[in-house]
Amino acid sequence: MAAKEIDVSISKDGMVKVHISGIKGPGCMEYAKLFERIVGTTEDVDHTWEYYEEASEEVGIKLEGD
Amino acid sequence: MSAVIILAPVVITTAWPIISAAAITVMASLGYATVSTAVDLATKVDVDTVNKVELEVENSQEIGDTLGREEELVFTKDGIVVTFKRDIRGRLQVCVSGDGISKIKLRKMGEEMANKVVQQYVYNRVVSELEGTEMSIIDQEVDEDETIKIKLRAWD
Numbered sequence: 001m002a003a004k005e006i007d008v009s010i011s012k013d014g015m016v017k018v019h020i021s022g023i024k025g026p027g028c029m030e031y032a033k034l035f036e037r038i039v040g041t042t043e044d045v046d047h048t049w050e051y052y053e054e055a056s057e058e059v060g061i062k063l064e065g066d
Numbered sequence: 067m068s069a070v071i072i073l074a075p076v077v078i079t080t081a082w083p084i085i086s087a088a089a090i091t092v093m094a095s096l097g098y099a100t101v102s103t104a105v106d107l108a109t110k111v112d113v114d115t116v117n118k119v120e121l122e123v124e125n126s127q128e129i130g131d132t133l134g135r136e137e138e139l140v141f142t143k144d145g146i147v148v149t150f151k152r153d154i155r156g157r158l159q160v161c162v163s164g165d166g167i168s169k170i171k172l173r174k175m176g177e178e179m180a181n182k183v184v185q186q187y188v189y190n191r192v193v194s195e196l197e198g199t200e201m202s203i204i205d206q207e208v209d210e211d212e213t214i215k216i217k218l219r220a221w222d
Contacts, residue, residue, distance in 0.1 A: 003221055004221070005217065006219075008216040008217075008218065010189055012181055012213065014185045014187070014188050017071070017072055018070070019069075020069045020070075020071070021068055036073060039074075041074050042072070044071070044072040
C-alpha cells in the first residue's frame with residue numbers, strides 16, 4: 001500500500017497551501033479539486049517531477065497493450 | 067511530491083452556522099463575551115459610542131437562497147462592540163465600535179478579527195469536509211506565525 005500525504009497550511013489571513021505528496025501522475029488533481037471545493041479558488045498550482053513521472057509511465061503501458 | 071496548490075478562501079455566508087461557530091471560537095479566545103440580546107448590549111456597553119468602523123470581508127458571498135435574510139452576532143469586551151453580520155446582499159461584514167478608540171485602531175482590530183475568523187472558518191470547513199473520507203488527520207499544530215498546519219494521510 002502506498003501512503004499519500006497531504007500537508008495543509010492555513011495562514012492567519014485564511015490563505016491555504018496544500019502540499020500533496022506520494023501521488024504520481026495527474027491523480028493528485030482529484031485532491032486539488034476536493035480542496036478547491038472546500039476552501040475556495042485556486043490561485044496557483046505547481047506540479048513537481050512526480051506528477052510528470054507517472055504520466056510518462058501511463059503512456060508506456062498503453063503502448064504495450066496495443 | 068506531486069503538487070503544491072495555493073488557494074484563496076471563499077466564505078460562503080449561506081453557511082451561517084459554520085461562520086457563527088468560527089466567530090464564537092475566535093472571539094472567546096480573545097476574551098470577548100457573546101451578547102445575546104439588545105438588552106444585554108444596552109446594559110454592558112454604551113451603544114452611543116463615538117467611533118465606529120465597518121469592514122466588508124473580501125471573498126465572502128452567498129451561494130444558494132436565504133431569502134435575503136440578515137444574520138448577526140455581537141461580542142463585547144471593555145466597552146468595545148464587535149458585530150459580524152451577513153448583509154442583505156449576502157456579504158460578511160465586521161463592525162467595530164468603541165468609545166475613545168481611534169478609527170484607525172478600530173479598523174486594524176476589525177481586520178485582524180476578520181482574518182482570524184476566516185482562518186478558523188477554513189479550518190472548520192477542512193476538518194468537517196474530510197470526515198468520513200479516506201484521509202485521516204495524523205498531526206496538527208499552530209506555528210509561531212499563527213499558521214495552522216494539518217498533516218493528512220490516505221492509503222490506497
